[in-house]
Amino acid sequence: MADAEKIMEIEVLRYRPEQEQEPVLQTYKVPFTDDTSVLQGLQYIKDYLDGTLSFRWSCRMAICGSCGMMIDGKPKLSCKTFLRDYYPGKLRVEALAHFPVERDLMVTIKDYVKRLEGIKPYLIPKQARTLDEGEYLQTPQQRDRYMQFSACINCMLCYAACPQYGVNPKFIGSGHMALLHRYNADSRDGGSDERMGPVNEEDGVWGCTAIGYCSVVCPKQVDPAHAINMYKAKSSLNYFTRFVAPKDADK
Amino acid sequence: MEVYKADVAIVGAGGAGLRAAIAVAETDPTLKIALVSKVYPMRSHTVAAEGGAAAVTRSDDSLDYHFDDTVHGGDWLCEQDVVEYFVAHAHEELVQMEHWGCPWSRTQDGHANVRAFGGMKIERTWFAADKTGFHMLHTLFQTSIKYPSIKRFDEYFCSDLMVEDGRCQGVLAIQIATGEFTLIQAKAVIIATGGAGRVFRENTNGGIVTGDGMALAYRHGVPLRDMEFMQYHPTCMPGTGLLFTEACRGEGGFLLNKDGYRYLQDYGLGPPDPSPRNKAMELGPRDRLSQAFWHEKKRGRTIEGPHGAVVNLDLRHLGAAKLHERLPLICELAEEFLGVDPVHTPIPVLPAVHYTMGGILADGKTASPLLGLYSVGECSSVGIHGANRLGSNSLTELIVFGKVAGVEAANFAKSVAISNPAALEKQAEAARSRALGVVTKSGGTERLAVLRTEMAQSMEDGCGIYRLQADMQATCDQLRELRERYKNLKIDDHSKVYNTEWLLAIELGYLLEVGEAIVYSALNRKESRGSHQRLDGFEQRDDVNFLKHSLAYYTGESAPRIELQDVKITRSKPGTRAYGAAGEKAAAEEREREEPRNG
Numbered sequence: 021m022a023d024a025e026k027i028m029e030i031e032v033l034r035y036r037p038e039q040e041q042e043p044v045l046q047t048y049k050v051p052f053t054d055d056t057s058v059l060q061g062l063q064y065i066k067d068y069l070d071g072t073l074s075f076r077w078s079c080r081m082a083i084c085g086s087c088g089m090m091i092d093g094k095p096k097l098s099c100k101t102f103l104r105d106y107y108p109g110k111l112r113v114e115a116l117a118h119f120p121v122e123r124d125l126m127v128t129i130k131d132y133v134k135r136l137e138g139i140k141p142y143l144i145p146k147q148a149r150t151l152d153e154g155e156y157l158q159t160p161q162q163r164d165r166y167m168q169f170s171a172c173i174n175c176m177l178c179y180a181a182c183p184q185y186g187v188n189p190k191f192i193g194s195g196h197m198a199l200l201h202r203y204n205a206d207s208r209d210g211g212s213d214e215r216m217g218p219v220n221e222e223d224g225v226w227g228c229t230a231i232g233y234c235s236v237v238c239p240k241q242v243d244p245a246h247a248i249n250m251y252k253a254k255s256s257l258n259y260f261t262r263f264v265a266p267k268d269a270d271k
Numbered sequence: 272m273e274v275y276k277a278d279v280a281i282v283g284a285g286g287a288g289l290r291a292a293i294a295v296a297e298t299d300p301t302l303k304i305a306l307v308s309k310v311y312p313m314r315s316h317t318v319a320a321e322g323g324a325a326a327v328t329r330s331d332d333s334l335d336y337h338f339d340d341t342v343h344g345g346d347w348l349c350e351q352d353v354v355e356y357f358v359a360h361a362h363e364e365l366v367q368m369e370h371w372g373c374p375w376s377r378t379q380d381g382h383a384n385v386r387a388f389g390g391m392k393i394e395r396t397w398f399a400a401d402k403t404g405f406h407m408l409h410t411l412f413q414t415s416i417k418y419p420s421i422k423r424f425d426e427y428f429c430s431d432l433m434v435e436d437g438r439c440q441g442v443l444a445i446q447i448a449t450g451e452f453t454l455i456q457a458k459a460v461i462i463a464t465g466g467a468g469r470v471f472r473e474n475t476n477g478g479i480v481t482g483d484g485m486a487l488a489y490r491h492g493v494p495l496r497d498m499e500f501m502q503y504h505p506t507c508m509p510g511t512g513l514l515f516t517e518a519c520r521g522e523g524g525f526l527l528n529k530d531g532y533r534y535l536q537d538y539g540l541g542p543p544d545p546s547p548r549n550k551a552m553e554l555g556p557r558d559r560l561s562q563a564f565w566h567e568k569k570r571g572r573t574i575e576g577p578h579g580a581v582v583n584l585d586l587r588h589l590g591a592a593k594l595h596e597r598l599p600l601i602c603e604l605a606e607e608f609l610g611v612d613p614v615h616t617p618i619p620v621l622p623a624v625h626y627t628m629g630g631i632l633a634d635g636k637t638a639s640p641l642l643g644l645y646s647v648g649e650c651s652s653v654g655i656h657g658a659n660r661l662g663s664n665s666l667t668e669l670i671v672f673g674k675v676a677g678v679e680a681a682n683f684a685k686s687v688a689i690s691n692p693a694a695l696e697k698q699a700e701a702a703r704s705r706a707l708g709v710v711t712k713s714g715g716t717e718r719l720a721v722l723r724t725e726m727a728q729s730m731e732d733g734c735g736i737y738r739l740q741a742d743m744q745a746t747c748d749q750l751r752e753l754r755e756r757y758k759n760l761k762i763d764d765h766s767k768v769y770n771t772e773w774l775l776a777i778e779l780g781y782l783l784e785v786g787e788a789i790v791y792s793a794l795n796r797k798e799s800r801g802s803h804q805r806l807d808g809f810e811q812r813d814d815v816n817f818l819k820h821s822l823a824y825y826t827g828e829s830a831p832r833i834e835l836q837d838v839k840i841t842r843s844k845p846g847t848r849a850y851g852a853a854g855e856k857a858a859a860e861e862r863e864r865e866e867p868r869n870g
Contacts, residue, residue, distance in 0.1 A: 039764045055510055055577075055608070071763030076314075078477035081513045081604060083405055084314045100607050122448060123769040129311060133425070140415040143372035155369040156379030163374060170374050170406065174313050176830030199413075206372065224569040 028103045030061055032073060033114040035121050043121070045170045046070075047110075052103040058113065059087050059098040062125075075125035082239055085173035088180065089125050090114040092132050095180035095237045116180040118189070132176055135192065139200045139218055144211025162207040167249055169202035171240045177232035190223040194234040194244030197225065201247040216258055227250040272699060273453045273694075275304035277422070278684040279677075280442050280457035282429045282484055285315030285703035286404070286669035287412035287648030287676070302681055305455045307424040307444050309479065309774070312412040316465050316477045317669065320404025321516035321600060323396035324368075324666035326361035328385050332393040334358045341664060342843045344390040344556050345657020346801040347818065348437060348497065351841040353635040353654040357664075357671055362844035364670040365397050374399050385595070386522040386597075387664045390529040390548055390556035390850070394775075396663040400515050401600045407666060427453065428774050431702040432460065432487050432644070436690040439491075439644035443702045447774065450542020450767030452706075454699040456692065458684035459643050461676050461793035462488060466627035466649035468501075470786040472727035472733075474624035475507055475514040484650045486781035488631045489788065493639045494822035496652035496836070497629035498785070499793035500802045502660055503561035503736050504625035512623035517662040518552035519586055522597050526560070527583040527617065528572040534582070538563040540851040558659040558802040559850065565736045576619050592613075594779035601757035622655075622736060624667065628656040628802065629792070632822065637676040642815055643683060647676040656710035699706020709780070710773040715761035716835035719772070721781055722753050722760070729753075730786055735791050739807045743794045747830065750787050754828075757783060788823035788831050794834040796821060814845050 028050050035043040048069050050061045059077055066073050076086040080099045087098040092112055103111065119127035149156060178195045179185045186191050200219065204212040219225050227246045235245040279295050281288045284306050292306045308315065337358040342349045365383070369375055375383045376398050388396040399406040405522045415421055426447040433441035433454070441456040467482030468474040489495050506515040506524070520526070523546055528534040533552065536543045540555045540563070547553045553560075564582060567573050573580035586594060586601075591614045594602055598613075605618050631639055631646035638645055647653070648669050655668060689695065726749075728777045733746025734826045757780060764772040798813035799805050819835035828830055849857045 021565075036766060037768055066772070068718070071719065072766070074764075074769045074771045076310075078310065078314050078479045079316065079319045080477065080511060081319060082607070083402070083600070084318045084477060086310070086314050086318075112750050126769050129425075133311065136414045140416075142417055143370070143414075145370070149370060151363050151366050151370070155375070155383050158377055159381045160377050160379065161378055162381075167374060170409070173318075173405070174311075203372070208372065208375075 025053055028052050028061065028107055029110045031110055031112045032124070033112070034073070034124055036072070036123055050103070053102050055104045056093055057099050058101045058103060058111070061103050062098065062113070065149060074123050083173060085175035088116050088175040088177050090117055090180065095177040097175060097177070097239050100239065106195065116176060118182070118186045119176070129176070131189065132179065136174070136196055136199065140195055140211060140215050141199050141203060143203060143206065143209050144207060144214060146210030156208045158207050165207070166202045166205035169198045169205065169242060172198055172242050173240055175239060177237045177239065181233040181237040183231055184227045184229055188223065188227060191227040192218055192224050194228070194248045197251060198242050198244040198247040201250065216255070219251050220255050220258060225255050228252070230269050272696065272703065274696065275305060275452065275453055275455045276303070278302040278456045279459045279461065279680045280307060280455045281463060282307050282442055283315070283465060283467045283648070283650070284312040284423065284462035285463065285465055285648065286317035286408055286411060286666065287673045288461070289415050290670045290673025291461050291463060291647055291680070292417055292421045293411070293418060293676035294674040295522065295681045298678050298681035299685065300420050302684060304421045305424060305457060306421055307427045307429055307442060307455065309426065309428040309447065311735050312423070312427045313409060314479070315408060316480050317404045317408040319475070319477060319514065320666055321401045321514060322388060322509060322518040323386060323398035323663045324365055324407070325388065325391065325396050325661070325663040326365045326667055327358060328362060328383065328395050328397070329393060330396055335421055336392045336618060337361070337395065337646040339843065340391050341655060341661055342657070342844045343848055345659055346659040346812065346848055347843070347845040348652025348820065348838055350839040351633065351843060352839050355841065356635060357655050357668065360671045361667045364667065364674065368407060368410060368670060371410050371414045374406055376400060380569045380821060386518060387549055387554055388657055388661070389520065389554050389560070390550060390661040392661070396521065398518065400596070401518050401598045402834045404666060424453070424455070427442065428777070429483060429487065430706040430777060432491055433695050433698055434491050434641065435694050435698065438642040438687070440689055441695060443699050445706065445768055450770055452699070452703045455695060456689050456695060458687050458689060459645065459680035461680050462631060462644070462646040462650055463648045463673070464650045466623050467782065467785045468627060470727065470730050470782050470789065471501065471514040471624035472731045473507070475504055475512050481778040482781050482785035483778065484630055484646065484729070486784050488639060488641070488646065489492070489784060489823070491641060492825065493641050493644065494824050494834070495629060495657070495785070495788045496632045496820050496822055497792070498788045498823055499734070499796055499821060500628035500658050501624055501789065502557055502626035502628055502802055503620045503622040505560035505564055506584050506620040507623035507625070508604070509576050509581050509619055509621055511608065513604060513608065514625065515584060515604070515618060515620055517557070519584055519598060520547070520599055522593065523547070523589055524553060526553055527585050528567055529574045532573065534567050534572060535560065535563055538566065539853055544853055550854055555661055555850045556661060561736050562624050562804060562850055574619065577848065579621065581619040581621050584620045585617040586613045587615065609640045628658065628660050633755035636679050637672055638679060643687070644720045645676045645680050647672045658803060669700065706777065709760070709776045710762055710765060710770065715759045716755045717759045717761055719760060719762070719776055719779060722756060723782070726750065726753055726783060726786060730790070734790055737804050737806050738793055739805070740794070743790055746790045747787070747794060750783060750790065751830070754783050783823070791831045791833055792821040792823050818845060
């Protein structure tokens with residue numbers, strides 16, 4: 021074995037809608053070694069202590085975005101958070117904040133995905149190109165302009181960190197703003213005007229109160245707060261230019 | 272029961288399923304597509320692919336080279352006509368991905384860049400740093416949003432196929448959020464559910480990679496082909512099996528034993544150039560590298576780590592700048608999971624199960640022998656990987672054959688009607704009862720995780736890198752016993768809302784049956800070829816008796832029936848499979864033999 025086994029107490033905020041009116045805390049004792057992740061701790065509980073505990077996970081390597089949860093009150097990916105860092109003492113695990121809890125550590129993702137679909141997160145080519153013409157040319161420097169914003173794994177930690185999303189679940193949120201910017205900043209794309217709608221709306225960028233916690237918790241260094249700030253500037257400009265050059269003027 | 276009437280149902284929304292869905296939508300926008308997945312699309316395991324996707328790109332490369340690399344790499348067990356189609360359509364599909372926004376890494380002049388990969392003669396692997404699968408998956412998912420005819424059933428778990436009138440005409444799915452069943456009628460069904468790596472203990476695969484679609488097709492009489500060929504990836508994380516991409520070596524990384532010696536030169540892969548030439552040393556194919564590790568361990572030249580024997584993957588000489596540009600995920604994984612900074616310290620690695628070469632029998636157009644049923648991606652055996660897949664061929668496979676599957680299924684769907692909706696509903700009710708039987712019964716005593724752990728250990732013991740008759744037989748016997756004990760499962764969770772234990776139990780049923788197909792196919796193959804290596808008197812390749820595919824047929828309660836199927840040879844006759852300097856010599860001799868004929 022890796023090293024001597026120790027025991028960690030993991031408190032899980034349980035909620036099973038078929039049997040509980042309100043969430044309840046349940047504590048489990050989990051043996052662990054220095055390389056045991058919180059996810060592995062939860063898997064141990066499910067496998068050997070209590071098969072009813074439900075949570076999402078898959079890749080184990082912080083790329084599928086499934087296993088986000090509140091760990092001692094902070095939004096984190098459980099696969100790359102380690103029990104050793106909470107020892108000695110208890111560790112509390114809860115469903116991601118600001119999302120409706122469906123059961124145990126699983127939250128509703130539907131609205132998040134619906135909003136993602138709404139921002140047109142796909143390339144709207146500036147210039148059409150056939151397959152025979154080969155790839156669009158894009159220099160490494162042009163690619164660098166959006167690369168960081170394409171790294172979002174949809175883990176939703178930034179939404180769980182966002183005080184504005186907590187009070188207004190219609191707020192577009194920093195993660196989707198980063199994705200929107202990913203396409204707008206792509207040299208191949210010509211669709212940024214079409215994407216400004218959701219930005220300018222009441223629940224668009226102006227909801228952001230510039231706390232910046234979203235970027236702190238992002239496990240992929242996407243820096244969504246930076247994306248949202250850029251769009252505050254763009255949205256202001258857009259507001260004024262709408263009067264100068266109305267969108268439908270040439271029609 | 273809720274009924275949804277689709278034209279084409281696709282099970283699995285990873286790279287292959289999404290590409291197929293887009294192809295159906297583009298073939299005929301009036302066709303209704305049901306895209307069913309047990310996870311949200313961006314969670315699919317395509318997301319974890321790292322290194323890249325192969326296509327002939329450079330002017331000094333050729334389709335013949337890519338064909339030869341693939342067929343030699345597969346130890347001549349590839350369907351050569353299918354490989355010809357594959358290499359010819361690879362490039363246009365990668366360009367298509369580029370047009371959809373995939374952020375491929377670029378050369379200074381703005382073209383897609385290519386990197387070296389194991390077993391590939393010329394650099395032809397397109398990449399997006401070391402997160403190629405992630406970017407391809409997200410690009411496909413986000414692009415799929417454009418097509419209104421694609422209706423997604425996110426977090427719907429497929430529990431059965433509906434087969435009526437000799438045709439596959441739909442699927443039964445459990446809505447995970449509610450535990451309710453939906454019958455999805457469809458005139459054509461595409462399975463794109465990925466591999467079955469979770470049958471094994473130490474593997475690179477996500478928890479969802481449980482062979483679902485393979486098991487479902489198998490139960491309905493479709494054979495699983497070449498299941499004995501499981502790929503061990505040579506560079507994985509000790510303890511968890513997480514993957515360190517082959518691109519580490521494509522970019523110039525070394526494999527070192529405990530003496531700091533590049534041991535691959537002792538296994539016919541030399542010479543040890545300071546920067547490995549293509550198809551040599553660290554750029555050899557995965558089966559050979561994993562086998563070399565096994566021998567190195569036997570000789571006591573590996574390093575003993577907390578999770579057993581390891582060797583070192585040394586990237587230090589590549590320098591911080593290149594590592595952070597080309598291999599950022601690898602740096603992140605090494606630092607966060609192992610506390611190792613690859614800029615300063617070699618990464619401890621070992622082989623782990625990575626890829627299921629075999630799968631649902633499919634013809635070159637992805638059709639199975641069951642009318643109306645298609646398969647694509649890792650779950651499928653369309654025939655391009657043979658006995659050993661070359662790294663970066665499978666991401667390309669997803670899109671080349673994803674498109675084929677979509678077009679074929681769309682055209683088939685337009686040519687037929689649902690024959691008897693009432694019969695389908697009746698069948699769905701019966702399948703629903705079977706699925707519920709797993710969770711509603713009481714009095715069981717066997718713990719799910721115990722059975723799963725025993726299965727995975729037994730598969731590793733019997734079907735590892737090297738195989739022995741007695742060990743394989745022991746695994747056969749143990750899987751038999753586990754299937755019996757599976758009937759006596761004890762389930763803690765009897766609720767309906769997000770009952771993930773129920774789904775794990777159904778998945779274990781899939782895994783056990785796919786595991787049997789693997790080990791019985793292995794037992795029957797009395798030779799050594801590609802990733803199937805024996806040490807019990809069958810150490811050589813035997814083209815007389817085994818230049819054949821294995822077909823595993825489901826027989827219900829008893830052991831699978833194994834049959835052999837001819838391999839399609841078009842222009843590459845089985846020859847010596849060699850790498851490094853020996854490979855160059857063999858290739859020269861082959862040219863000499865062929866030239867008089869050509870002249």
